[in-house]
Amino acid sequence: MAIIEVDSLVKRYGGHTAVDGVSFAVEQGEIFGILGPNGAGKTTTVECVEGLRTPDGGTVRVCGIDLQRDTGELRHLLGAQLQASELPDKLTVGEAMELYSSFYRRPADWRALVDTLGLTDKLGTQFRRLSGGQKQRLSIALALVGDPTVAVLDELTTGLDPQARRDTWDLIEGVRERGVTVLLVTHFMAEAERLCDRLAVIDAGRLVALDSPAGLVARVDDRQRIRFRPSAPLDHALLTALPEVTSVERAGSQLVVTGTGNLLLAVTTVLARHQVVAADLRVEQTSLDDAFVALTGRPIDA
Numbered sequence: 650m651a652i653i654e655v656d657s658l659v660k661r662y663g664g665h666t667a668v669d670g671v672s673f674a675v676e677q678g679e680i681f682g683i684l685g686p687n688g689a690g691k692t693t694t695v696e697c698v699e700g701l702r703t704p705d706g707g708t709v710r711v712c713g714i715d716l717q718r719d720t721g722e723l724r725h726l727l728g729a730q731l732q733a734s735e736l737p738d739k740l741t742v743g744e745a746m747e748l749y750s751s752f753y754r755r756p757a758d759w760r761a762l763v764d765t766l767g768l769t770d771k772l773g774t775q776f777r778r779l780s781g782g783q784k785q786r787l788s789i790a791l792a793l794v795g796d797p798t799v800a801v802l803d804e805l806t807t808g809l810d811p812q813a814r815r816d817t818w819d820l821i822e823g824v825r826e827r828g829v830t831v832l833l834v835t836h837f838m839a840e841a842e843r844l845c846d847r848l849a850v851i852d853a854g855r856l857v858a859l860d861s862p863a864g865l866v867a868r869v870d871d872r873q874r875i876r877f878r879p880s881a882p883l884d885h886a887l888l889t890a891l892p893e894v895t896s897v898e899r900a901g902s903q904l905v906v907t908g909t910g911n912l913l914l915a916v917t918t919v920l921a922r923h924q925v926v927a928a929d930l931r932v933e934q935t936s937l938d939d940a941f942v943a944l945t946g947r948p949i950d951a
């Protein structure tokens with residue numbers, strides 16, 4: 650059953666169309682990612698799902714509720730972690746949890762939540778004294794304190810160090826195990842790949858692709874990349890002339906050859922014919938980054 654249904658969503662800011670006809674449906678229990686570069690329209694899309702913005706076109710339903718008609722009920726179904734979530738400096742962790750749980754009809758047991766998120770020994774600590782990772786965990790706890798059916802997490806791990814990022818990913822998998830459907834906004838490929846069951850790739854306000862991370866990679870799977878250090882200078886034209894080769898690039902002392910079919914055999918045959926040895930040769934698999942470039946024409950951080 651679809652928990653979130655977004656159909657032909659349009660949102661404009663003045664003359665600028667930030668979201669341009671985006672449609673997707675999120676199934677119960679999924680971790681569903683919205684992936685795209687800065688300014689793609691990700692936050693605007695989830696703000697429409699959260700009922701914080703009114704669409705200029707299309708419909709959004711959460712648990713069957715049409716948000717154009719009824720946002721009151723939504724507050725009890727949806728827990729949102731807002732981007733750059735900030736609390737008053739002097740509010741303690743315990744005070745924040747108590748305050749937020751008072752907003753809900755049937756709040757979760759916030760002490761158990763704090764315990765799960767490893768913040769019990771910080772209950773008396775003021776917000777300003779928490780580390781980046783602890784603030785992030787608190788914002789996740791606050792998103793979950795209403796015992797929501799759906800949690801919307803925007804830029805979950807931005808600003809965290811690699812260890813805190815991995816810990817947060819474990820936490821989110823735990824959230825899903827509690828039966829919560831998760832809508833996650835990210836521009837980190839590793840995060841999307843690790844956490845998301847399916848991804849909506851959004852670029853310039855439009856849905857470019859919707860698939861599992863493996864499914865997205867499979868779309869460009871016929872592309873391979875070979876990387877090696879030639880033992881002698883090699884005319885690139887010898888390689889680009891091969892039907893298997895789509896591009897040849899120099900990366901420092903290495904050559905990176907991208908192509909399809911039996912690329913390895915074609916390239917090594919040419920090298921052997923010209924007595925060039927390929928040192929440190931590696932065949933690289935297609936990654937989600939490659940899939941993103943193939944789908945949008947540029948890297949996510951370009």
Ligand SMILES: Nc1ncnc2c1ncn2[C@@H]1O[C@H](COP(=O)(O)OP(=O)(O)OP(=O)(O)O)[C@@H](O)[C@H]1O
Nearest residue numbers: 662665667685686687688689690691692693694836
């Ligand atoms: N309140 C606003 N008023 C005017 N333009 C806005 C507003 N909010 C966002 N925009 C513009 O709409 C576009 C989409 O912004 P949005 O924040 O949804 O993108 P995003 O994909 O979430 O980006 P980021 O990853 O940087 O948060 C951008 O061009 C942005 O400048």
